[in-house]
Amino acid sequence: DAMVIQNPRYQVTQFGKPVTLSCSQTLNHNVMYWYQQKSSQAPKLLFHYYDKDFNNEADTPDNFQSRRPNTSFCFLDIRSPGLGDAAMYLCATSSRRGAYNEQFFGPGTRLTVL
Amino acid sequence: AQSVTQLGSHVSVSEGALVLLRCNYSSSVPPYLFWYVQYPNQGLQLLLKYTSAATLVKGINGFEAEFKKSETSFHLTKPSAHMSDAAEYFCAVRPVTGGGADGLTFGKGTHLIIQP
Numbered sequence: 706d707a708m709v710i711q712n713p714r715y716q717v718t719q720f721g722k723p724v725t726l727s728c729s730q731t732l733n734h735n736v737m738y739w740y741q742q743k744s745s746q747a748p749k750l751l752f753h754y755y756d757k758d759f760n761n762e763a764d765t766p767d768n769f770q771s772r773r774p775n776t777s778f779c780f781l782d783i784r785s786p787g788l789g790d791a792a793m794y795l796c797a798t799s800s801r802r803g804a805y806n807e808q809f810f811g812p813g814t815r816l817t818v819l
Numbered sequence: 820a821q822s823v824t825q826l827g828s829h830v831s832v833s834e835g836a837l838v839l840l841r842c843n844y845s846s847s848v849p850p851y852l853f854w855y856v857q858y859p860n861q862g863l864q865l866l867l868k869y870t871s872a873a874t875l876v877k878g879i880n881g882f883e884a885e886f887k888k889s890e891t892s893f894h895l896t897k898p899s900a901h902m903s904d905a906a907e908y909f910c911a912v913r914p915v916t917g918g919g920a921d922g923l924t925f926g927k928g929t930h931l932i933i934q935p
Binding site for chain 1: 853855860861862863864865868909922923924925926927928
């Protein structure tokens with residue numbers, strides 16, 4: 706089945722220690738998104754890629770970076786995690802053909818910062 | 820800027836009763852509207868979407884939603900609640916312009932509790 710895969714499902718890191726979260730998709734979609742969802746809050750868009758074009762949300766902290774080496778993979782790098790970065794990180798994909806197209810979400814990676 | 824408001828952070832209904840989850844959007848141009856469900860420690864799953872083809876939209880698991888432009892609403896309903904419906908529900912909007920690459924703007928979510 707075509708799907709969005711996120712690894713690892715649970716990630717523990719130390720304050721200030723860089724961490725990378727991974728997302729892969731078998732849907733061959735052009736667009737990939739990263740959302741941050743803090744406890745009991747709505748998902749918040751961090752950035753997205755349309756093919757190789759990177760689009761950063763205005764209020765996304767510089768501490769967050771992303772890489773998309775090919776269509777299938779996208780990575781979220783947190784350079785110096787703080788306690789406030791503990792959250793569920795959701796990856797999603799979408800075909801660009803029509804704004805009505807749904808976004809397909811992965812199961813998320815729950816990040817804990819000690 | 821568009822936004823979406825979900826009234827009621829928690830909604831509790833009895834099994835077999837009607838489910839009504841409220842969503843209102845704020846946009847000068849009616850956006851595309853979506854309802855997603857999230858089970859604990861899982862990603863989001865699309866329930867249904869409004870894309871201007873029909874005002875009454877039927878989704879999965881017996882859910883449906885009606886778009887009312889005059890009320891700027893897109894409330895989610897289900898005639899008879901089941902225990903398995905207990906989850907977090909998010910209403911989301913997406914601008915009509917932008918070609919589809921724009922992200923979703925989510926409401927704060929409604930936690931649906933089903934009483935046996």
